[in-house]
Amino acid sequence: MNFQQLRYVRETVRQGLNLTEAAKKLFTSQPGVSKQIRELENELGVEIFVRHGKRIAAVTEPGKAVVEVIERLLQEAENLKQVGREFKDQAAGTLTIATTHTQARYSLPKVVGAFKRRYPKVHLTIKQGNPPQLAEMVIAREADMAIATEALDNYPKLLALPGYEWRHCVVVPVKHPLAKEQRLTLETLAQYPIVTYDPAFAGRSRIDEAFRAQGLAPNIVLSAVDSDVIKTYVELGLGIGIIAAMAFDEKRDRHLRALEAGHLFGTMTTRVAVRRGAALRGYAYTFIELFSPRLSRKLIETTLAGKAETYEL
Numbered sequence: 001m002n003f004q005q006l007r008y009v010r011e012t013v014r015q016g017l018n019l020t021e022a023a024k025k026l027f028t029s030q031p032g033v034s035k036q037i038r039e040l041e042n043e044l045g046v047e048i049f050v051r052h053g054k055r056i057a058a059v060t061e062p063g064k065a066v067v068e069v070i071e072r073l074l075q076e077a078e079n080l081k082q083v084g085r086e087f088k089d090q091a092a093g094t095l096t097i098a099t100t101h102t103q104a105r106y107s108l109p110k111v112v113g114a115f116k117r118r119y120p121k122v123h124l125t126i127k128q129g130n131p132p133q134l135a136e137m138v139i140a141r142e143a144d145m146a147i148a149t150e151a152l153d154n155y156p157k158l159l160a161l162p163g164y165e166w167r168h169c170v171v172v173p174v175k176h177p178l179a180k181e182q183r184l185t186l187e188t189l190a191q192y193p194i195v196t197y198d199p200a201f202a203g204r205s206r207i208d209e210a211f212r213a214q215g216l217a218p219n220i221v222l223s224a225v226d227s228d229v230i231k232t233y234v235e236l237g238l239g240i241g242i243i244a245a246m247a248f249d250e251k252r253d254r255h256l257r258a259l260e261a262g263h264l265f266g267t268m269t270t271r272v273a274v275r276r277g278a279a280l281r282g283y284a285y286t287f288i289e290l291f292s293p294r295l296s297r298k299l300i301e302t303t304l305a306g307k308a309e310t311y312e313l
Contacts, residue, residue, distance in 0.1 A: 003077060005040040006070045008033045009048060013067055014140060017049070017056040072277070078141065079279035092121035093281055098134040098143035099126060100201055101226050103270065106246045107164075108147070111290045119283045130200040130225070138275055144284055145274045147291065149203055152273040159304055160273040163292035167262030168203060169248055171234050171241040178240060179257045186214050186264055193221040193239030195230050203268040207242055210265050231256060244268075276304065 008026065012033065015021035023030040034054075041047050048063035049056045059067060099108065104126055112124065127134075127143055131151035137143040139157050146152055153160040170189065172178045181188065190211065197204040204223075211218045221239050224230050227247035234241040235255055242265075248258040272288055272295065274280060285297035 001040060001043055003074070005036045006074055008036045009040065009067065010070055010074060012037065012049070012056065013059065017058070019056060075275070075277050079277075083279060091119055091283070093283070094123045094125065095281070095284055095287060096125040096127060096143040097145060097147060097287070098137040099128060099147040100131065100134070100149075101128055102201070102244055102247060103147050104128055105227070106244070107270070108291070111287065114290050115283075115287050118286065122283055130198070132200065135273065138273055141275070144278075144280065145272055145288065147270065147272050149268050149270045150200060150205065152271045155273070157276055158273040159276050159300075160271040161292075161295055161300065161303065162269045163272050163295065165267045165269050167245050167260075167267055168207070168242055168265045169245040170259040170261045171231060171243055171248060171253070171256045172259065173235065173237065174255060174257050176240070176257070178259065181259065184259055184261060184264060186211055186216055189240065189242075189264075190216045190218050193219050194242060195222045195224070195233045195239045196220060196242040197227075197230070198223045198225045201225050203244070203265065206265050206268060274300075274304070278304075 008022065011022040011025050012019060015025060019030045019033055023033045026033065037048065041049075044066065046062040046066065047060050048066050050058040050060055097108070108126070112126075115122075116124065127137060129137065131146075131148040134143070134146035134148050135152055135155045135158060138146045139155065146158075147163065149166075152158060170178070170184060178184070178188070178192070196207060199205065199208070207218075219239075222230075222233055224233075227243045230241045230243050231247075231253060233239070241256075242261065245258065245262075248256070250258075272291060274284075280300075282297075285300060288295050288300065289297065
């Protein structure tokens with residue numbers, strides 16, 4: 001038994017039992033993957049996978065137990081490497097953040113600046129995607145943490161902690177009829193074409209739920225993942241925009257007016273998610289605390305160890 005065999009099994013499961021895709025991810029050949037998995041099965045005395053000819057069709061019942069143990073073993077092997085890296089050089093290494101455009105563009109710049117001043121030798125990478133993609137990046141160890149508003153707390157393999165709260169606002173051209181409204185209502189908004197986020201992003205589900213609860217069908221004429229795109233089309237007169245309030249900049253968006261909408265859509269919570277059981281580098285804890293001062297290293301370590309209830313704001 002060796003770690004290579006364990007990685008082959010794990011990657012085969014991750015790739016939906018597709019040996020060809022698993023081999024590509026592992027930079028090896030499909031026959032090589034099949035052979036190594038067979039050798040592991042022979043050593044364990046159980047079949048991990050159900051096969052139909054040369055195709056893997058399912059994971060066997062004993063295979064499910066084997067896969068769980070493999071995940072833990074490989075996680076601990078990575079943790080062991082992290083311990084070595086931490087003691088070798090606590091101020092150097094890599095850190096990969098998976099996040100959405102809104103977070104990368106509006107909430108992270110100051111955090112990244114402060115972090116780089118403190119850890120100039122840490123190579124920082126920001127990967128963008130929708131929240132489910134971000135969660136999968138962390139689970140697959142392609143990122144150290146994910147930062148997003150949607151979905152992260154739906155994954156049992158992740159510990160998702162609340163970072164900060166925010167609200168939506170409505171943006172309209174400065175001469176739009178709504179620009180002088182004192183207090184918006186959903187009924188009023190439903191009378192206009194709306195430009196807002198894609199369903200996977202930035203509290204869009206909360207927007208949809210609010211209209212649905214009032215029996216209203218909003219006329220959403222365009223969805224986008226990028227707040228800047230939404231504001232651009234609002235400026236062009238395509239409709240009124242619903243965006244995260246943090247995405248509005250009075251100086252930069254001087255042709256638009258932002259209207260309070262928190263009373264319509266409620267308060268959203270942006271979360272930071274890490275893999276359960278993962279050993280984080282010291283500077284990763286620093287990044288999280290710079291992002292949300294409430295999330296101290298002690299709190300995160302205690303929660304990861306299962307010694308505290310899930311933390312909420």
